[in-house]
């Protein structure tokens with residue numbers, strides 16, 4: 174089998190629902206491809222990962238974590254930061270446990286197989302990149318994004334074209350679509366590993382004469398090798414594109430991706446314990462991720478009363494904290510009398526605003542400013558949980 178397989182877009186394509194809300198699902202889309210190495214009518218067709226969708230009566234809830242690649246270690250680390258330690262006896266063992274959640278089994282799988290197994294119902298929850306959910310979930314309405322921003326694995330799925338030659342002055346999808354060069358005899362040739370999202374995107378952008386080829390890696394070489402005119406691939410720092418003389422263009426970002434927690438709708442609705450486990454994981458993730466962006470700041474301030482100190486603090490934009498400052502009197506004994514001339518204040522400030530906050534504190538008379546890391550912020554209820562319940566119609 175050759176490294177590059179060519180296929181043509183034949184089927185209808187519809188839109189992926191935008192991921193503006195914290196809980197997103199993808200709409201069902203059907204595409205047909207003619208792949209040179211096998212056909213859908215082949216008597217020995219191999220289904221990806223699962224034989225058929227079938228109800229299972231297992232009692233454990235299963236979460237899939239990436240077994241390899243750049244998401245693997247970060248996923249374990251994230252859970253560890255949430256006090257969920259994955260106990261794996263050895264790295265070649267694909268099942269593990271999290272002692273803090275007894276009824277949860279961890280299965281290590283390749284990211285694409287996590288999505289396939291979620292669709293098949295063999296996994297209930299998974300952590301993967303949003304790009305993988307979109308590509309391998311193919312708009313399956315059963316997939317629900319429970320947490321859309323786990324804050325690692327940041328990248329985007331983008332279309333890129335050469336900086337040189339006929340593309341020199343092409344800087345947008347509109348300009349690419351309007352190039353006179355693309356005809357039925359000489360279509361735009363796109364190399365991509367994203368054989369679902371790539372064609373869908375091109376169709377949505379009105380590119381009619383397009384063919385696609387696929388390979389497992391180093392796609393950025395395809396234009397220089399003369400195999401393709403453009404590529405659709407993941408971009409993070411942009412270094413690989415730059416080093417290969419390729420550029421992104423306006424309107425060419427297909428998906429902004431990062432690690433997400435994804436679940437199967439049927440699992441959440443039908444598998445005993447799955448919804449409770451999802452709630453606990455969501456709470457832990459949110460508490461950790463909210464805290465990660467914040468510092469606790471304590472300082473002393475001279476003042477006549479807690480209210481007077483509060484007014485000074487709340488006059489500064491960077492010092493309002495999560496709900497407002499906590500202010501406690503600092504008692505001292507002077508001339509035999511106990512009095513509170515100082516107040517200790519505690520606020521949370523975004524890490525990004527740390528120095529500005531310290532400056533503002535000083536400006537209103539703050540002294541002895543102490544900064545400490547925050548581990549968890551548990552709020553009354555997480556907005557994502559409310560959103561999930563509403564998505565499930567609960």
Ligand SMILES: Nc1ncnc2c1ncn2[C@@H]1O[C@H](COP(=O)(O)OP(=O)(O)OP(=O)(O)O)[C@@H](O)[C@H]1O
Nearest residue numbers: 241242243244302303304305326327328407409430
């Ligand atoms: N350059 C990158 N920077 C950050 N995140 C990335 C980058 N490339 C990919 N990712 C994210 O990490 C996920 C896994 O990518 P990774 O390269 O580890 O595995 P893969 O491409 O599926 O497998 P392999 O590269 O071994 O074929 C991707 O689906 C994406 O969400």
Ligand SMILES: O=P(O)(O)OC[C@H]1O[C@H](OP(=O)(O)OP(=O)(O)O)[C@H](O)[C@@H]1O
Nearest residue numbers: 390391406407408409410411412413414
């Ligand atoms: O914008 P950058 O930071 O340069 O990252 C982008 C590159 O990272 C990924 O490849 P990966 O390293 O996973 O290699 P692969 O092609 O073997 O999957 C992706 O497919 C790009 O080639």
Ligand SMILES: [Mg+2]
Nearest residue numbers: 242243390407
């Ligand atoms: Mg890769």
